[in-house]
Amino acid sequence: MPSDALKAVVTSALLMVDIDPWSSQVSTDYGRIIEQFGLESIPVAQLPNPSMHHRRGIIFAHRDLSNILQAHSRGEPFGVMTGLMPSGKMHLGHKMVIDQVRWFQEQGADVTIAVADLEANATRGYNLADCRNIALEEYVSNYVAMGLDPEKTNIYFQSRRSVVQKMGFTLGKRTNLSELEAIYGFKGETNLAHVQAPLVQAGDILHPQLDEYGGLRPIVVPVGVDQDPHLRLCRGLAGKTNWFNVNMRKNTGLRITVSVMDENQHIVAGDKATKKQVFSDIVDELRKLGYSDILADAKHGIVDLPAATGKDRYPIRMALLKLERRMGGPGLLQPSSTYHQFAVGMTGGKMSSSMPETTIFLTEDLKKMEKKFKRSFSGGQATVEEHRRLGGNPDIDVAFQYLKFFFEENDSTLEEIRRGYVSGNILSGELKAMTIEKATDWLNELAELRDQNSHLVSEFIAKDSL
Ligand code: TRP
Numbered sequence: 001m002p003s004d005a006l007k008a009v010v011t012s013a014l015l016m017v018d019i020d021p022w023s024s025q026v027s028t029d030y031g032r033i034i035e036q037f038g039l040e041s042i043p044v045a046q047l048p049n050p051s052m053h054h055r056r057g058i059i060f061a062h063r064d065l066s067n068i069l070q071a072h073s074r075g076e077p078f079g080v081m082t083g084l085m086p087s088g089k090m091h092l093g094h095k096m097v098i099d100q101v102r103w104f105q106e107q108g109a110d111v112t113i114a115v116a117d118l119e120a121n122a123t124r125g126y127n128l129a130d131c132r133n134i135a136l137e138e139y140v141s142n143y144v145a146m147g148l149d150p151e152k153t154n155i156y157f158q159s160r161r162s163v164v165q166k167m168g169f170t171l172g173k174r175t176n177l178s179e180l181e182a183i184y185g186f187k188g189e190t191n192l193a194h195v196q197a198p199l200v201q202a203g204d205i206l207h208p209q210l211d212e213y214g215g216l217r218p219i220v221v222p223v224g225v226d227q228d229p230h231l232r233l234c235r236g237l238a239g240k241t242n243w244f245n246v247n248m249r250k251n252t253g254l255r256i257t258v259s260v261m262d263e264n265q266h267i268v269a270g271d272k273a274t275k276k277q278v279f280s281d282i283v284d285e286l287r288k289l290g291y292s293d294i295l296a297d298a299k300h301g302i303v304d305l306p307a308a309t310g311k312d313r314y315p316i317r318m319a320l321l322k323l324e325r326r327m328g329g330p331g332l333l334q335p336s337s338t339y340h341q342f343a344v345g346m347t348g349g350k351m352s353s354s355m356p357e358t359t360i361f362l363t364e365d366l367k368k369m370e371k372k373f374k375r376s377f378s379g380g381q382a383t384v385e386e387h388r389r390l391g392g393n394p395d396i397d398v399a400f401q402y403l404k405f406f407f408e409e410n411d412s413t414l415e416e417i418r419r420g421y422v423s424g425n426i427l428s429g430e431l432k433a434m435t436i437e438k439a440t441d442w443l444n445e446l447a448e449l450r451d452q453n454s455h456l457v458s459e460f461i462a463k464d465s466l
Contacts, residue, residue, distance in 0.1 A: 030341060033225050034061050037232070039339060048072065051103045052409055053340060059100065059222070063231065064336040067218035070314045072107055077217045079208050080104035081335070083114035083201065086135035087124045090142050091359040092406055093224075093351050096340060098146045100222040110214060111153040113143070114204040115465075118158040118165075122193035128159050140457050142362050145449035150459040158200055160465040163210065167203035168196065174240040175199075175233065183229045202234040205335050216321055218314075220336040228339065235334040243268060243329045244282065244320040246313050253306035254313060256282065256320065260301070267327055268301070278327070279303070285319045343405040346398050348377030363447070366440055373399060373436050379421075380428030391424040392431070399428070399435040407438035 034041065039061035044054050046069060053059045071078040080101050084094070105111050117131035126134075140155060158164055180186050180195055209216050221231060239245075243264050249255045258278070260269045268278050279298045286294050286305065289312075295304040308316065317333065325331035345351035345358030352358055360369050379397030381387035394400040400421060408414045417434065420426035458466065 030060050030225075033228075033339075037225075037228055039063060039228075040065075042338070048107055049103075051099070052411070053096070053100065053103075053405075055411060056404060057341075058096075058405060059338050059340045061225075061339040062337060063235070064218075064334060065220065065338060066311070067314050067333070067336050068104075068109075068220045070311070071218050077214070078109050079112060079214060079217055079219045080109040081112045081114070081205055081208060081219050081221050082223075083116045083119075083204050084135070084139055085116045085120040085124065086131045086139055087120045087126055088134070088138075088353045090138055090362045091351070091353055092343065092362075092402075093353075093359065094139075094142075095146065095362065095406065096343070097222055097224075098143060098148070100338065100340070102147055104220060104222070105149060105152055109152075109220070110208075111148060112208045112213070112219075113153065113155040114164070114201075115139070115155065115157045116197075116201070116204070118193075118200055119197040121159075122191070122197045132157065136457060136461075138363075140460055141450050141454060142446070144453045144456050144460060145446050147449075148460070150456050153460050154462045155460045156462040156465040158204065161207070161462075163212075164203035164207050165200060167207055168200035171202050171206075171237045171241075172196075172199050174237045179233075179236075183233055198230055198233055199237075201230050202237050205231075205234050206238055206332050209332055216318065216325065216331055216333065218333055218336055220338060222338045222340065224342055225339050228337070231335065231337045238332045238334045241330050241332055242321070243324045243327070246317050246320065248310065249304060249306070252309075253304060254308040254316065256303040256305070256316070258301040264327070264329060281323055281327075282320065285323050286316070289315055289319060344377070344396070344398060344401055346372050346376040348396070348398070360439065360443075362443075364443060366443060369439055369443060370436050373402075373432050373439070376432070378428045378432075380431075384427060387427055388424040392421045392426070392428060394418050394421050397421070397428070397431065399432045402435050403438065407435060407442060 033039065040063065042054060042059055042062055042065070044050050047054055051059075068078050082097055082101055101111055101113075115131065115135045117126070117128050117135070120126040120131050121128060135157070143153070143155070144150070177186070177195075180198070184198065186195060205219065205221055208214050208219050223231065243259055245257045245259060247255055247257070258268050267274055269275065275298060279296050282303050283294050283296050286303070291305055291308065293305065293307050295306070297303070305312070305316075321331040321333055343351060345355070346360075347358050349358065357372065357375075360372060376398035377396065379393035379395065379400065381390050381392065400418065403414060403417065408417070417426065417431070421431055
């Protein structure tokens, strides 16, 4: 039986229309989230070297991950992006995101990490100097210890990278208060720094595509579902800047439509000759990609490719974004994203850094860690006799869940433990002892790596943010 706290979260999620990324409540109904937000399931079989989070269905959904997979299989560059609010101590929830960043890095991604000091200032009231200290001492030192490669990792502060703020500002033109109200539930009394934070975050996510930050390439943002509102906003903003849209046609094939906006109307809706040139440029790009059946209808601003299929979308998009850039447009690809489930908090409710008893910090004292597991929510029976007879429930057992989410890499070992627990052979106390042992090894190793690699911290920080 789930705890009352968990039940309350699930029930409130069923009533909730939107997820608020700053709230401490989180939905756990993942099937419904996929449907409601129009996400896709992770194609585990298509992933190169799937991680334990993929194999176990913990990373359960995505948007446009195929862009990343296609870039990867073509040997083209791609990047991974994440951000952190430096507001407290890093805990197991953060480890999960960094594990994913490292996985993408191992598959060839470059890494950009935003220290969201402006957001922490706007939404949590932290001053920028404190943010800086917390970020360096607590966050960056743990990134280093968790194995990110300094050569391929670029960490910057929002307050120091003016192009991010500039993009946040200019992207603001593509949205309005009503949309932000609909996405985030902002009200008349919401302060404007809070309204700006998601726009700056869109700048975080999109700016790695600028020429001076690596150029046009797909960027993936691994997040928990609570962050999806930011992704939806950012994808919408990027999409609205696109001069050329590539979509499935009603029956078969792909359709390219030209968007006329203030910035490009003198080109794409200019005089006849200019407009004709735009269409012949589009057709040239498509020919270069190997298409011969191309139906260009300049009058209606449409180019059809009857023989193209869904997987052709990515190379066509990339070619047209490059063309857009040559014509003077921003040429921004909508970001990809992946979504992971949340591990249950140690007391059975939500994991939150503001409730230390619900999680393990990356610098946690071993004795305290042990105590937290000993007190943690258990899926075992009330007495040993009952447990031997009925078995435990690993789905709600914190010790088991933490092996699954964080500490046991080996699938068959995990499965053995699960069976032992379900059958009643393994008692709750024994399961907790196993998890404590694993967690001890992990915390010890992390502490060692933090010490050994502390000299690398400054190598991770971008020049503009040193
Ligand atoms: N909003 C994120 C948080 O609450 C932090 C963040 C800022 C971020 N910029 C980002 C996350 C870009 C992912 C990508 O922690």
